C-alpha cells in the first residue's frame with residue numbers, strides 16, 4: 001500500500017467514525033460479506049461484523065474451520081470459488097502465510113486479508129496508524145515498540161508502514177526476540193530512523209507512543225527465563241510516570257501481563273480506544289472496496 | 295587436443311563448470327530424469343583449471359536458453375556449449391532468470407505454497423549474484439543452499 005492509499009483510507013475512516021459510535025448507516029445496505037475464518041479471532045472478526053452491520057450490510061461465514069462445512073478436506077481454492085458466487089466480498093483469516101494472495105487468484109469478488117499466519121494483517125496496521133493519527137501524531141512519530149519483535153506479526157507490518165511517515169522507531173526487546181535484521185535493513189532503506197535497545201527506561205522519556213506486545217511463553221524453552229524476560233518488559237504506572245504526559249500506550253490486544261492493569265486508568269492508556277478504531281477503519285476499507293467512496 | 299573425460303558427441307548441449315556434486319541437480323532442474331529419452335552423460339569431480347567441477351552432456355538436444363538459465367540457481371558459473379558436427383558452435387554463461395516457477399520449494403513450512411492447495415511455488419529473483427530468491431506468497435527469502443529446496 002502506498003502512503004496516498006493509506007492516507008485516503010484514514011480520511012474515510014474519520015468520516016465514518018460517527019457510524020462506528022452508533023449512528024445507524026446504510027452505506028453497505030444490500031451488501032453481503034463472507035467471513036472465512038480458518039483460525040479463531042475475536043477482535044478482528046467482531047469488528048468486521050460490527051463495521052458491516054452498523055452500515056446496513058450483512059455477513060455470512062464461519063469463525064473456525066471445524067464449524068464450517070468446508071472442513072471435509074475441501075481446498076481453500078475451491079472454497080473461495082464457491083463463496084465468490086455468494087458474497088460481494090470475502091474477508092479471509094488463514095493460518096498459512098501468503099494464503100490471502102493465493103486466495104485472491106481464485107476470487108471473483110474483492111478479498112480482504114484479515115491476517116495470514118505470520119504474514120500480513122493490513123487492517124490491524126491501518127488501525128494502528130489511525131490510532132497514532134487520532135491520539136498522537138503519525139508523521140515523524142517517535143515510537144517505541146516493546147516486547148516480542150521477532151515473531152509478532154503486527155509489529156513487522158507496522159514498522160514497514162511507519163517508514164512511510166519518517167518515523168523514529170525505537171525497538172525495545174530482549175536479544176532473543178529482536179526484530180529480524182532483514183526487516184530492520186528494509187525499513188532503514190525506506191527512510192525510517194531506527195534505534196535498538198533492551199530497556200524501556202532508555203527511551204520512555206523521549207517517545208510519543210509506546211506500542212506494547214505480548215511475549216509468548218512458547219518462545220522460551222526455559223520457564224524461569226520466560227519469567228525473567230516478562231518481568232522486565234512490563235509497563236507499570238511508575239515507569240509510565242517517566243514518560244511525557246502526552247505519550248500514548250498502545251497494544252494490539254489481547255494483553256496478558258505486559259501492561260499492569262493499574263495503567264488502564266491513566267490518560268495515556270489508549271489500547272481500548274485503539275481496538276475501537278478497528279471499526280471505522282474496517283468500515284472505510286469495506287466502503288472503498290464496494291465503491292461507496294471513490 | 296584436450297582430453298575429453300567423456301566421449302565426444304556429434305551434436306547436443308554440454309554444460310560445463312558445474313560446481314562439484316551438482317550435476318544430478320542440474321539434470322533435475324532440466325527435468326531430465328529416469329524415463330527421459332535423451333542420451334545423457336555426466337562426469338563428476340573432474341579436475342579443471344579452476345579446481346573440481348562437474349560436466350553434463352546431452353546428446354541430440356539443444357536446450358533453450360531460458361530453460362538453461364534456471365540452472366544458474368545452483369551453478370552460477372556454468373557455461374553452455376552447443377555442439378554441432380563435433381564442434382562448439384555457440385558458447386555462453388548462464389544468467390539467473392527474473393522469476394522462478396515450479397523449480398524450487400519455499401523454505402517456510404508455514405507458507406501456503408507448502409500445502410495441498412493447487413499451487414506452483416513462485417519466486418522473484420531479488421538478486422542475481424549471489425542468487426537471492428523471494429517467495430511470491432509468503433515473502434520469505436532463500437539466500438543459500440538453494441539445491442536443498444529443489445522440487
Ligand SMILES: Nc1ncnc2c1ncn2[C@@H]1O[C@H](COP(=O)(O)OP(=O)(O)O)[C@@H](O)[C@H]1O
Pocket residue numbers: 298299300301302303304308310349351373375377380381382385
Ligand atoms: N564434441 C564434443 N563432445 C563433447 N564434449 C565437448 C565437445 N566439444 C567440446 N566439449 C566439451 O565442452 C566444454 C567446452 O569446450 P571448449 O570450448 O573446447 O573448452 P573451454 O570452455 O574449457 O575453453 C568442455 O568441457 C569440452 O570437454
Ligand SMILES: [Zn+2]
Pocket residue numbers: 098400401402405406407429430431432433434
Ligand atoms: Zn513461501
